[in-house]
Amino acid sequence: MTTDEGLCPTTSEPGELVVDTTQLDMVKQGLAELNIGITKTDPVPAFDLALLTLEHRELGAFGSPVADVGPVLGELRARFAGRCGGWTPFLGKNRKMTSQFGAYPQTQSMSFWDPDHVEQTESIFQGDAGAGVRIGLLDTKIYDHEHLKSVDLRTPDHERFTKPANKLQFNFEEGHGVFAAGLILRQAPRATLVARHALDSDGKASAWDFVKKLAEFLEDSERVSLIVLASGCRTYDGQPPLVLRRAIERLSPHIMIVAAAGNHGAVPGMAPESQITRRSATWPAALPGVVAVSVNEAEYSPDLPWVTTTIAESEPEAFLSTYLKAEKVAMKMPSRTIDFPAGYARWRGTSCAAAYLGGKIAAGMATGRTAAQALKDLQQAGTAQVFSWQLGKS
Known part of the structure; x- marks a missing residue:
């Protein structure tokens, strides 16, 4: 059984343990032997998962929180493996995920990944493509944009705002969801886009919060046909976080998952001897059952066998879409602010590729x-290409 010992570059949540709910009782017994108590249980029935918040027990009472779940996780696995012929329960850490724009490890100047303001006055949502198709998006909050009012964009968590409350300045990552939504609907303007908020204002989330939002797509009375995921993480041992693997296993038989392959290709600044390299897998993109999307002939796109599709956009590094209509959008390195008075931007990255392809698939499904079938049509037409990887390539 694949373990979850690898660390996401942005670490994991302290004192939180992910378990399979069908194995919860035996895990509780194992924790009791270690004098570990459970202060909170957060279940996700759709995936048979639960998140446990742990504390050390002292003389039968709750004591201090568990700061590092790693040693607890290792001891539990060792005890079960010793008693059960090597078998261990489904256990894992609550990893953190990040937006794939400017993905870790940083391979170029941070400004390389910044969105560029575009003076766009007319709506980009023209035509009837995508009518009758439901698409899912899991990203940052969807902020209002005057041109998004003409499309069927739904936010079931009611977190569609004009601007953050009591906030004078946006982070550039906060426009990630608005950008991805616009790029999807630009290809399929009459589709219904169901956008759920999982990533915070810095484009980050714990794997658990991310998976809880994914579960809502499976529980919807009207399911989406495909979900666009423009975020992910990488692990030091190259193995997927268990919680993401379980979620994709349950979702992919019912819903197509289109995910960004990551921005860690063969570019200057990547140290080949480091633990996280341009050859590292991005999760969930590298999982079976996921359409992992890269950008054709872009140096930042990973050249790895789990990439399934590349988009054949004529200008792959110049995707144009809706963005925050705001002043003082904060760029981080170098530290500065940029105004976006028109509410449009050009951006680059495999997140763009995933959103673009997701919209094109929806248009074909109409x-x-x-x-x-729609993906195959796009591949045959040359709009998307089947990625071809050969053993022995550098």
Whole structure:
């Protein structure tokens, strides 16, 4: 059984343990042997998962919180493996995920990943493509934009705001969801986009919070046909976080998952001897059942066998979409602010590729094709290409 010992570059949440709910009782017994108590249980029934918040027990009472779940996780696995012939329960840490724009490890100047303001006055949502198709998006909050009012954009968590409350300055990552939503609907303007907020204002989330939002797509009475995921993480041992693997296993038989492959290709600044390299897998993109999308002939796109599709956009590094219509959007390195008075931007990255392809698939599905058939049509037409990787390539 694949373990979850690898660390996401942005670490994991302290004192939180992910377990399979069908194995919860035996895990509780194991924790009791270690004098570890459970102060909170957060279940996700759709995936048979629960998140446990742990504390050390002292003389039968709750004591201090568990600061590092790693030693607890290791001891539990060792005890179960010793008693059960090597078998261990489904256990893992609560990893953190990040937006794939400017993905870790940073391979170029941070300004390389900054969005560029575009003087766009007319709506980009023209035509009837995508009519009758439901698409899912999991990203940052969707902020209001005058041109998004003409499309069917739904936010079931009611977190669609004009601007953050009591806040004078946006982070550039906060426009990530608005950008991805606009890019999807630009390709399929008559589709219904169901956008859920998982990433925070810095484009980050714990894997658990991310998966809880994914579960809502499976529980919807009207399911989406595909979900666009423009975020992910990488692990030092190259193995997927268990919670993401479980979520994709449950979702992919019912819903196509289109995910960004990451921005860690063969570019200057990547140290080949480091633990996280340009050859590292991005999760969940590298999981079976996921359409992992890269950008054709872009140096930042990973050249790895789990990449399934590249988009054949004529200008792959110049995706144009809706963005925050705001002043003082904060760019981090070098530290500065940029105004976006028109509410449009150009950006680059495999997040753009995933959103672009997701919208194109939805447009093809409006003709009565399944998501898989629509993707195949795009590949045959040359709009998208099947990625070809050969053993022995550098």
